[in-house]
Amino acid sequence: xxxxxxxxxxxxxxxxxxxxxxxxxxxxxxxxxxxxxxxxxxxxxxxxxxxxxxxxxxxxxxxxxxxxxxxxxxxxxxxxxxxxxxxxxxxxxxxxxxxxxxxxxxxxxxxxxxxxxx
Amino acid sequence: xxxxxxxxxxxxxxxxxxxxxxxxxxxxxxxxxxxxxxxxxxxxxxxxxxxxxxxxxxxxxxxxxxxxxxxxxxxxxxxxxxxxxxxxxxxxxxxxxxxxxxxxxxxxxxxx
Numbered sequence: 447x448x449x450x451x452x453x454x455x456x457x458x459x460x461x462x463x464x465x466x467x468x469x470x471x472x473x474x475x476x477x478x479x480x481x482x483x484x485x486x487x488x489x490x491x492x493x494x495x496x497x498x499x500x501x502x503x504x505x506x507x508x509x510x511x512x513x514x515x516x517x518x519x520x521x522x523x524x525x526x527x528x529x530x531x532x533x534x535x536x537x538x539x540x541x542x543x544x545x546x547x548x549x550x551x552x553x554x555x556x557x558x559x560x561x562x563x564x
Numbered sequence: 565x566x567x568x569x570x571x572x573x574x575x576x577x578x579x580x581x582x583x584x585x586x587x588x589x590x591x592x593x594x595x596x597x598x599x600x601x602x603x604x605x606x607x608x609x610x611x612x613x614x615x616x617x618x619x620x621x622x623x624x625x626x627x628x629x630x631x632x633x634x635x636x637x638x639x640x641x642x643x644x645x646x647x648x649x650x651x652x653x654x655x656x657x658x659x660x661x662x663x664x665x666x667x668x669x670x671x672x673x674x675x676x
Contacts, residue, residue, distance in 0.1 A: 481664055489652060491607075491667035498662055535604065550660055551597065551622070554607040 448473045448542040450555035458561045459528050466513070467523040467558050469538030479541035480521040481552060482512065486534045494536075497521055525560075533562045567591045570655050570668035577645055578676055585640040585671045587655030596638040597665065599654040600624060607654065613638060645675040 449472040459465045471480065482494040497505045497512045505512040513522040525532055536559075539552040568589040577583055589596065594615045599607040599622075609622030613632040627649070628642050638657075642649055652672050656665040 479662055483667075489670045489672070491654060491656075491665075493664040493666070496662060496664060537607070550595070550658070551609050551612060552607075552665055553609075553623075554599075556606045557604070559604070 448475075448478070448540045448553045450538050450540050450553055452538055452555035452558050454558045455556070456559045456561070458563055460563050461530060462527055465525045465528050465532075465560065467525075467536050467538075467560065469521045469523065469555060471519050471521060471538075471540050473540060473542070475542065480512070480514070481539045481541065482510070482521075482523045483537045483539060483554075484532075484534045485537060485557070491537075495523065528562050530562050530564060533560060535559050568655065568657055568666050568668040570653075570671050572671060573669060574672050574674075576674045576676065579644075579646055581645050583642050583645055583673070585653055585655075585673070587638045587640070587668055588636050589638075589657040589666070589668075590636060591657060591659075591666065592635065593657035593659055593666075594635065595658045595660050596632065597656045597658075598622070598628075598630060598638070598640050599656065600626065601652045601654060601670075603652070611640065645673075647675045649673060650675050 451470045478499045480497045484492045495507045495510045509526045511524045535557045537557045538555045571586045596613045598611040601607045608624035610626040611630040613619045654670045655668045658665045
């Protein structure tokens with residue numbers, strides 16, 4: 447079974463500073479994927495970044511980067527130069543296998559509420 | 565530029581009513597999912613489908629049912645709504661593998 451742990455329920459960060467959101471995971475699968483999603487107060491889920499377990503380099507997407515430490519089973523999201531619009535809930539998720547048919551599901555962590563202070 | 569659509573966006577309904585939450589996607593994805601989320605909390609998988617006429621229950625037990633008669637359509641039905649069903653319901657689809665789940669805007673259900 448997969449498990450995702452996000453230990454920071456809430457964070458307050460000054461605008462323009464960098465922020466790191468923590469995520470640790472547990473799985474026995476040799477192959478897995480890690481995702482980060484942003485959920486603004488409007489409720490939609492916005493995909494930010496993906497890291498595969500066999501990827502040699504840390505994933506980056508614009509101001510988002512993923513600090514992937516496989517041995518420590520951590521996949522922290524780093525947001526550089528934070529903006530007011532970054533205020534939202536952030537969820538770490540892991541792709542796992544649902545059934546013998548090979549379907550995949552995402553298991554989500556409990557999320558971190560990030561608030562950017564002007 | 566949403567390619568996955570959920571209706572209604574908000575629904576307030578009385579106890580005992582039958583409701584259907586609609587979800588449609590135009591991306592041709594085989595895999596579709598329903599997640600339930602209470603405000604500010606994590607998402608729980610309640611149903612999933614890997615293709616037409618194939619549906620399975622997820623991690624969280626739910627009294628709802630789903631159907632997948634067409635690839636693009638994955639509706640969720642509650643035969644008799646109760647206040648405990650009050651929550652946000654998020655529909656998603658995916659190509660699978662390394663591809664992310666694409667989510668709809670969600671339906672916020674309130675049962676009075």
